[in-house]
Amino acid sequence: MSGEMMTIAPLLTVIFGAVAVLIADMVVPARRYTPIAVALAALGAAAVFITAQGGGVTIALAGAYVTGPFVSYLGLLGITVTTITLLMTPDHVGDRGYPTAEFASILLFALAGAILVAASTDLVTLFIGLELLVIPGYLLAGYAKRDPLSTEGAVKYFLLGSFSSAILLFGIVLLWGSSGTASLSGIAAALASGSATPALAVALALITTGASFKIAAVPFHYWTPDAYQGSPTPITGYLSVGPKVGAFALAIKLFLVALAPLALLWVPVVAVLAAATMTLGNLVALTQLNVKRMLAYSSIAHTGYLMVGLVAAGLGEVAGISGILFYGAAYAFMNLGAFAVLTAIQGRPGSTTQLSDLAGLGRRHPLLAILAAVFLLSLTGIPPTAGFFAKAYVILAAVQAGGAAALLAIVAVLNAAVAACYYLRVIIYLFMREPAEPPVEVATPPLLRIGLILAAIGTIALGLAPTLLIEAVARAIAP
Amino acid sequence: MIAGHLEPYLVLSSLLFSIGAFGFLARRNAISMLMSIEVMLNAVNLAALAFGAFMPTLAGQGVAFALLIIAVAAAEATVGLAIVIAIYRNRKTPLVDEYDAMRQ
Amino acid sequence: MPLPPTIPFIGITWADALFLLLGGVVLGSATLVVLGRDIIRNGLMLILTLGALAGIYVVLGASIVAGAQVLVYIGAISVLILFAIMLTQSKSASAQLNFQTQALPAALASALIGILLAVALGATQWGSTVYNDTPDPAGTATAAAVLFGPWLLAFEVASVLILAAVIGGIYLAMKPAESEEIEA
Numbered sequence: 123m124s125g126e127m128m129t130i131a132p133l134l135t136v137i138f139g140a141v142a143v144l145i146a147d148m149v150v151p152a153r154r155y156t157p158i159a160v161a162l163a164a165l166g167a168a169a170v171f172i173t174a175q176g177g178g179v180t181i182a183l184a185g186a187y188v189t190g191p192f193v194s195y196l197g198l199l200g201i202t203v204t205t206i207t208l209l210m211t212p213d214h215v216g217d218r219g220y221p222t223a224e225f226a227s228i229l230l231f232a233l234a235g236a237i238l239v240a241a242s243t244d245l246v247t248l249f250i251g252l253e254l255l256v257i258p259g260y261l262l263a264g265y266a267k268r269d270p271l272s273t274e275g276a277v278k279y280f281l282l283g284s285f286s287s288a289i290l291l292f293g294i295v296l297l298w299g300s301s302g303t304a305s306l307s308g309i310a311a312a313l314a315s316g317s318a319t320p321a322l323a324v325a326l327a328l329i330t331t332g333a334s335f336k337i338a339a340v341p342f343h344y345w346t347p348d349a350y351q352g353s354p355t356p357i358t359g360y361l362s363v364g365p366k367v368g369a370f371a372l373a374i375k376l377f378l379v380a381l382a383p384l385a386l387l388w389v390p391v392v393a394v395l396a397a398a399t400m401t402l403g404n405l406v407a408l409t410q411l412n413v414k415r416m417l418a419y420s421s422i423a424h425t426g427y428l429m430v431g432l433v434a435a436g437l438g439e440v441a442g443i444s445g446i447l448f449y450g451a452a453y454a455f456m457n458l459g460a461f462a463v464l465t466a467i468q469g470r471p472g473s474t475t476q477l478s479d480l481a482g483l484g485r486r487h488p489l490l491a492i493l494a495a496v497f498l499l500s501l502t503g504i505p506p507t508a509g510f511f512a513k514a515y516v517i518l519a520a521v522q523a524g525g526a527a528a529l530l531a532i533v534a535v536l537n538a539a540v541a542a543c544y545y546l547r548v549i550i551y552l553f554m555r556e557p558a559e560p561p562v563e564v565a566t567p568p569l570l571r572i573g574l575i576l577a578a579i580g581t582i583a584l585g586l587a588p589t590l591l592i593e594a595v596a597r598a599i600a601p
Numbered sequence: 602m603i604a605g606h607l608e609p610y611l612v613l614s615s616l617l618f619s620i621g622a623f624g625f626l627a628r629r630n631a632i633s634m635l636m637s638i639e640v641m642l643n644a645v646n647l648a649a650l651a652f653g654a655f656m657p658t659l660a661g662q663g664v665a666f667a668l669l670i671i672a673v674a675a676a677e678a679t680v681g682l683a684i685v686i687a688i689y690r691n692r693k694t695p696l697v698d699e700y701d702a703m704r705q
Numbered sequence: 706m707p708l709p710p711t712i713p714f715i716g717i718t719w720a721d722a723l724f725l726l727l728g729g730v731v732l733g734s735a736t737l738v739v740l741g742r743d744i745i746r747n748g749l750m751l752i753l754t755l756g757a758l759a760g761i762y763v764v765l766g767a768s769i770v771a772g773a774q775v776l777v778y779i780g781a782i783s784v785l786i787l788f789a790i791m792l793t794q795s796k797s798a799s800a801q802l803n804f805q806t807q808a809l810p811a812a813l814a815s816a817l818i819g820i821l822l823a824v825a826l827g828a829t830q831w832g833s834t835v836y837n838d839t840p841d842p843a844g845t846a847t848a849a850a851v852l853f854g855p856w857l858l859a860f861e862v863a864s865v866l867i868l869a870a871v872i873g874g875i876y877l878a879m880k881p882a883e884s885e886e887i888e889a
Contacts (some may be wrong), residue, residue: 135843186858224876231869247859261873273688288641298654605836611826619819624739625740626811652818654840655833661847672863676870682789683874689793
C-alpha cells in the first residue's frame with residue numbers, strides 16, 4: 123500500500139465497514155449478530171492499521187489529513203468506545219424488535235467522523251468531520267422508533283444540535299474570513315500577527331457558544347437530559363461518551379491550536395462555564411430518582427471536569443491536554459460500564475431504571491452489583507480506580523497552571539465531594555436495601571457480559587496502573 | 602455603490618442569521634424550527650460567498666465552502682425530517698413543547 | 706442600446722438596485738417564514754428566501770452556487786420540507802398558537818444578536834477588495850481547484866455524510882413492520 127493510502131487506511135476501513143455491515147445484512151437478512159460481527163471485524167482491522175502506523179506523523183491528501191500520536195490515541199479510544207457499544211446494544215434493541223444492522227452501520231459512520239475530527243488540519247474538514255460525528259448521534263437517539271420517549275429525545279437532540287451547528291458554523295466562517303485561511307495552524311499564525319477586530323470577537327463568541335452546546339456545558343446543556351433519558355439505554359451510554367469525547371477533540375483543535383493566540387480572551391469564559399457546568403450538573407443530579415437521568419446530569423458534571431483541563435491547557439499548561447485525554451479514556455470505560463449495568467437490569471422490554479429498581483441487586487446478582495459499584499466508585503473518583511487518576515490529573519494541571527485555574531481546581535474538588543453523595547446513594551441501594559417485589563428481571567446475554575468485562579478491566583487497569591496510559595498520552599501530546 | 606463592498610453582504614447575512622435564530626427560539630412546531638435553521642445556514646452561506654468574492658486570499662474557497670455547507674444542510678434536513686415523521690407517528694403532533702413526557 | 710450606468714431619475718447603479726431589491730426580498734420573506742401563522746405559506750416563503758438568495762449569489766459572481774441553491778435547496782430540501790409539512794400537519798394544528806410563551810424574550814434576544822453582529826461585522830476593517838460595480842466572477846475553475854485540491858477529503862466525506870444520513874433517515878421514516886422481529 124502506498125504511504126498515503128496507509129495514512130488514511132483507518133478512516134477508509136471504518137467507512138467501508140459501515141457499508142459492509144449493510145451488505146452483510148442484505149446477503150444474510152435479519153440476523154442479530156451477523157452485522158455486529160462484520161462491524162467488529164472492521165474495527166479490528168482499523169485498530170491494526172492504526173497500530174501499524176506506529177504513531178509516526180504522516181500526511182495524506184495535500185495535508186488535509188495528518189496522523190500522528192494524537193490521532194492514533196483518539197482513534198484507538200474511539201474504536202474501544204465503539205466496540206463496547208457494539209457489544210452492549212444488539213440484544214437490548216433486538217429484544218425490542220429493532221434491527222441491529224442499521225445501528226452498527228450508523229455507529230461506524232460516527233466513528234469515522236470522530237477520526238476525521240482528530241486528524242483534520244483545516245476548518246472545513248473539521249466541520250464536516252464534526253457533522254459526520256453528530257448526525258449519526260441524532261439517528262441513534264431515535265433508534266427505538268416505536269418508543270415515544272426515544273423519538274422525543276431524538277427530536278430535541280436534533281433541533282438543538284443543528285441549531286448549535288449553525289452557530290458554530292457562522293463562527294467558523296467569520297474566523298476563516300478574518301484570518302484569510304482555513305488551515306488551523308495558519309489561523310493561529312494570522313491571529314498572532316494581526317490585531318483583534320470586532321469580527322474576531324464575534325467569531326470567538328459564536329464558536330464558544332456552539333462548542334459549549336456540543337460538549338453540553340451549562341447553560342447550553344438543556345438538551346442533554348431528555349436526549350439521554352429517551353434513548354435506548356446502551357445508546358445513551360454511547361451518546362454520553364462518543365460525541366462528547368469527539369467534541370473535546372474539536373475543542374482542542376479549535377481552542378488550543380487555532381485560537382491559542384486569543385487564549386486570554388476565551389480562558390476566563392471557559393473557566394466560568396466550567397465552574398457552572400460542574401456545579402449545576404452535580405446539584406441537579408442529586409435530586410434525580412431515575413438512575414439514567416441521574417447519569418445524564420452527572421455526565422454534564424464530567425464535562426465540567428474536562429473543561430478544567432481545557433482551561434489549564436489554555437493557560438499554557440501542557441498537562442491540561444494530557445489530563446483531557448486521560449480523562450476521556452477513563453470516563454469512556456466507567457460511564458459505558460455504568461450504562462451496561464443499567465442495560466442488564468432492563469432485561470425485559472418496558473422496564474425502567476428507577477433507583478428502586480436497583481434495590482437489593484447485591485443479594486440477587488452479586489457479581490453485577492459489584493461491577494456496578496466499581497463503575498460508580500470510579501465515577502465518584504475513589505482510588506484505585508480510573509476515575510481517581512482522571513480527576514487527579516485534570517485538577518493537578520489546573521493547580522500547576524496557577525492563578526484563577528487553581529481556584530477552579532478547588533471548585534472541582536468540592537464538586538467531587540457533592541458527586542459522591544448521589545453515586546454512593548446508588549451503592550447503598552444496591553447493597554443495603556430490600557429487593558423490590560416483584561424483582562427486576564436481569565438479563566446478561568454473552569455480548570453484554572463481554573462488554574461489561576471490557577469496561578471493568580479498563581476501569582480497574584487504569585486505576586491500578588495509570589502509567590500504562592500516561593505514557594501513551596505523553597506521546598500523544600509531544601510536539 | 603453598495604454591491605461593490607463586502608460589508609453590506611455581511612450585514613445582510615447578520616440580519617438573516619438573527620431572523621433564523623428568532624424563528625428557532627420562538628416557534629413551537631418542529632418543522633418551523635427546522636426551516637429557521639435552514640435560514641440560519643443560508644445566512645452563513647451568504648457570508649462565506651461574500652468573503653470568497655471580496656477577500657483575495659480566499660478566492661475560490663468561498664464557493665467551495667458554500668457548496669459543502671449546502672451538502673451538510675441537505676444531510677441535516679434529511680435526518681431532521683425523518684425524525685419528525687417518526688415522532689409524528691408516535692405522538693400525532695408536530696408541536697415541540699407538547700413533547701414533555703420526560704419532564705419531572 | 707447599452708444601459709445607462711445608473712438608473713435614470715433615481716441615480717443608483719443597477720447592481721446596487723439589484724442588491725437592495727433582492728436583499729429586501731430576502732429579509733422580508735425570511736421574516737414571513739418565522740412569523741407567519743400558516744405553516745405551508747411559511748414553506749413557500751422559505752422558497753422565496755432561497756430564490757432571492759440565489760440571485761444575490763449571482764450578484765456576488767458565484768453562479769455555480771446559485772445553480773446548486775436552486776437545484777438542491779429549492780428543488781430538493783424545500784420540497785422535502787413541504788412533504789413533511791403535509792405528512793404531519795393535522796387540521797387543528799395550524800389554528801393553534803404558533804409561538805412559544807417566551808417569544809417576546811426570544812425576539813429581544815435575536816434583535817440584540819442581529820444588531821450586535823451587523824455592527825461588529827460592518828465596523829471591522831476587512832482589508833477587502835472594492836469593486837466599481839459587482840465582484841468579478843470568482844471563476845468555477847478556481848473553486849474546483851480548491852474543492853478537488855486541498856479540500857478533496859472534505860468533499861469526499863460530505864458524500865459519506867449524506868450516505869449516513871440517508872441510511873438512518875430511511876430507517877427512521879420507514880413505517881415499522883409488525884413482523885420486524887429479529888431471529889437471534
